[in-house]
Every structure is written in structure tokens, then in C-alpha cells.
Amino acid sequence: MKTVLTFRVHWQRSLVLFLGLLLPVVALAGHPGTVPDMPQMPAGNEPVLPLPPPPVVDPLKLELGRRLFYDPILSADGAVACVSCHDLADNGAQRVARPVVRPGQRHLVNAPTVFNASLNAFQFWDGRAGSLEEQIDSVVRGELEFATSWPELVARLKAREDYVQAFQRVYADGITPANVRDAIASFERTLLTPGSRFDRYLRGDEAALSAEEKQGYQLFKDYGCTACHQGVNLGGNLFQRLGIFGDFFAARDEISSADLGRFTLTGREQDRHVFRVPSLRNVAVTAPYFHDGSVTDLKQAVRLVARYQLGRIIPERDLSRILAFLKTLTGSYEGRPLDGKRR
Template sequence: MGTRSARVYGVLFVVIIMASWMLAGVLHPSPTRANLGPPVTVAGNEPIEPIPLELELDTERASLGRKLFEDPLLSSNNAVSCASCHVLDQAAIDPREKSIGVNGVERSLNSPTIFNSQFQFKQFWAGQAETTPEAVDGPLLSPKGLGATWPDVLEKLEQSPEYKQAFSKTYRQGITEETVRDAIFTFEQSLYTPNSRFDQFLRGDANALTNDEKEGYRRFKAYGCASCHQGLLLGGNFFQKSGIFGNYAQDRGDEDPSDLGRFNVTGEEDDRYVFKVPGLRNIKETAPYFHDGAVATLEEAVELMAKYQLGRAIKQSDIELIVQFLNTLTGEMEVVS
């Protein structure tokens, strides 16, 4: 999907959901049990899909990829690894607002989780890479990331008897740019989180969620959150402007060039403040939130999203119900050894 098509679809999502509010006469009032529609029981025609329970993966390549992912040897100063910004035992995020790359350089954006990244239609906040092994180059070669060069990476790996043996066993070509990329990419593909309680619900287990969690899901849809947060990841499948009903970055008070989002990639005026819609899988575990990492709690994130993306306020009781639903999106986070 091209930038303009993705943007058009994003606008259409918002137009459709706003039209549905006006037709139902609920644009201004907060949703009630009466105007939310029938109670949710089991899956059927839902805007969200469950994550597959199993994926076919080359575990040998994934295991080698994990070793590379966690090895600071790949960085220019031998001090920073991919796992420095995507901590595997912390939902593969960086708990800091902004990650720190080589030589103490602060990155411009918050590091999102890489769990389920293989299901994203593009990679990184501004979608500057496709979901292919070449996406590995972004953080690896960035001066704010690992600051590496491919000649240096390959030379270091060639000097390691352990890596030489592992690559010759796993890849016929041995150590090359392509095989290093493929190993890391295969490991990242292994990071998926199936069988959340919400997925169990989608597969037909009506008892997987409490009544309050089901009510939170109904309100999530009724307020219009699902117009952007839908599909397999509840996001990650198109671009949208950050701040349809106000300018979040300006209101924050310290607007930064990184707030311009996809505009920094395309230079197109229509892409100013546009970002990839983040997925909500495992959202309970992935604070801080937003591209700037400035939001510490889910409650605040829901409130701000309603203000800037939906143009409305949400009652505190409804925020709490929606957060209860969001907490059911945590899946099984197994990592290959």
C-alpha cells in the first residue's frame, strides 16, 4: 500500500466511524450499556483477529539470530546490542522514554516492542522500512543505534571461531550481509505472542474474559478506538495522523523534528505528524507509550487518544473499563534459546 493510499484509508476509517456516531446520535454523550449494542459473548464478525497459535520457523537460524541480537560485538564501540533497546525479558521494549545508542547518543523516538513485528505492514514509527530482512540495517547502521558498518560487522564475526562455526553449520554461504540479516530477522519473526485471553475469547471461549473486560471491549469499539486499532495486532497496518482533533506535539510544549513522523521520510506535506498506528498487543507490558515515550500509564494514553484522535472526552469509569480490556491482550512471550 502506498503512502497516499494508506493515508486515504486512514481518513476513511475516521470518516466512517464519525458518521456512525452521528447516525446513532451518540457523538457527544458518553456510551451507555443501552447504546453500545448487544452484549459481546463470543467471536463473530469482530474487527480483531487472533494471532496464530503456531508459526513455521527455522529454530536453528532463530537461535543464531538471538545470539547476534544480544551481542554488543555488532556495534561500533562493542557496547550496545539490539537487546539494549529491546529488552527481551521486558516485552522487547526499552523502559526508558528514549533509547541510548552508541557513545551515549539519545535516540529521537521511543523504542517500540518487536514482539509480533513480523505482522506489521511496515517497520519503525514512520514506516521507513518494509518487513523484510533489510529492515535490520536501520538500527544496525544508524549513528544513533549501533553505529556499525557492514565491513566492520563481517570482519568481527569472521574473527570469531564460534560465529564462523555457527554460520557454516546454519548457512551454506557462511558469514555474509545476507545471512547475518536473515538470522536476526528470523529471530525477530520468532517473537510472537499467541493465546492471549482475548484471543481465547475470539476463538469462542466466552469465559476467557470477565464481564467488565467484555464491557471494556464494547466501549473500545463504541468510542471508535477500533477504527484504527483493528486487525491482527489492533494496529500496525496503516498510517494515521497523530492529532486529528488537535496538535499533541505542540500542546506538549517542546515540539521536536521527530514529531513530524512520516514527513521526515517522504517530505510530503500531507505526511506531517503521520505515524504508523501502533499495535496494542501486550500493551500492558510496553510502557512508556506514544512515539515520544512521554506517557507513563495506559489510563493517560486512553484519555489522550480520545482527545486527539477522536475529539471527545471519556469518563474515568469508561477509561478504567477500556484499560481492563487492553490488559487482556497480553500473550505468551516465549523466546527461543
């Protein structure tokens, strides 16, 4: 298992490097429309893999993690819980450009869905967290989230007899920051959305997709979307500049620090506007799009990435087919389809 993990990480790193080096060269050479040939994925001959079934977690730990996810006791003012911005009864996010934190206060960026987030190699739009546990650390301290500290949070939980007992039943050392992180992250790892029509197709059910949807998947590969959106999450494992074939932000009056991407973390010029490629799982139900939630229409989002990430203008006919394919990526959580339709 250990070697497999190491291999995955190395493979991802070299892919990041490979893309990072090649795409700018392609851009400079002035061949809009050409995408570099990508190295083969380590398993299978499709660039996309079906979601695995949710992991089996100790039921007491799962229940504790779920409870913490829903409980505003984690935040300093007792007003905000994970679920406030990541609605599990809906799409695992908030259907607004930037989530409301407290009355009159909005987050700086769009909230990505927590569904399937455990399968991303990096968390956040700029990928600054390498694990779910690290991601939780950042929520606890974040002014725009829980605005608290671990000692304060642990003290609040320890003052509650029900939590003292619930932790004791799962962890020998009771309530600690590491155990809070572990419980929530273990719950998050079960937030997978299997059963999408596309996954059924990948597993061999030819009838799961219509002819148009299959053509859409072929176009998705042919146009080179899979250079960036690939693997089990169709994204989540690479970093890329937003605006390889032109300045995505040219029409903006103002550029926020969140628009700078990884530059904010590293201060390196080559990281300006570089973001983690987002997952496209459930993308038809996770509008609005992009790190700033600036686009509400999926077709328009695809037009923009085609132009700025591939240097292409995709004809309307192909665009509708790609859209039809993207809609087959919607799965179910606990038997409930995320698109709200019965299946």
C-alpha cells in the same frame, strides 16, 4: 500464498487511503465523535484476530539469530546489542521514554517492543521500513544504534571461528549481510506472545473475559478505536495523523524532527505528524507511551487518543472498562506471561 499476500497489501493500502480521505472530512464537517464506518475485515466478523502460533524455524538458524540478537559484536564499539534496547526477559523494549544507547546518549524516540513486531505491516513509528530485514539495515548503520557498516560487521564476524562455523551450518554461502539479516529476522518472527485472555476469548472461550472486560471490548469498537487499531496486532498496518481533532503538540515548547512523523521522509505537508498506528498487543506492560514516550499512565494515553484521534471525552466509567479490556491483551513468551504474573 502469493495472491493472498498481494490482496493483504492492497487491502491495507486502500484502507490507508480510505481513512486518510475520510477522517479529515469528518473533522472539517465538525462532528466530533463520529467515526466513519469501516470496511469489513477480510476474515471473520471481528475487527481483531488472535495471534497465530509462532512459525517453525530451523533450530540452527533460530539459535544463530538469537545469538546475534544478544551479541554486542554487531556494534562498532562492541557496546550495544539488539537486546540492550529490546529486553526479551522483560517486555521486549526498555521501560524508559527513550532508550539509553551509550552512557550519556539517548535515542530520539521510544523503543517499541519487538514482541509481535513481525506482524506489523510497517516497522518504526514512521513506518519507514517495510520489513524486518530493512529494519535491521537501519540499525546497523544508525548512529544511535550499531553505528557501523555491513563490510565492517561482516569482517568482525568472519574473524570469529565460532560464527564462521555457525553460519556455514545454516547457509551455504556463510557470513553475508543477507544471511545476518535473515537469521535475526527469522528469530524475531518467533517472538510472538500468544495465550492472552483476549485471544482465548476470540477463539471461543467466553469465560476468558469478565463482563467488564467484554464491555470494554465493545466500547473499544463502539468509540471507533478499531478504525485504527485492528487486525491481528490491533495496529501496525495503517498510517494516521497524531492530532486529527486538535494540535497534539500545541503545548510543547519544542517539536523535534521525530515529532514530524512521515513528513521527515516525504517532505509532503499532508504527512506532517503522520505516524504508523502502533500495535496495542501487551500495551498494559509497554509503558511509556507514544513515539516520544511522553506518557507513562495507560489511562492518560487513552484519554489523549480519545481526544486527539476521535474528538471525544470518554467518561470515567467507560474509560475504566476500556482499560480493563486493554489489560487482557497481555500474552506470554516461551510460557512466561509478560506481566510477570503466574497463570
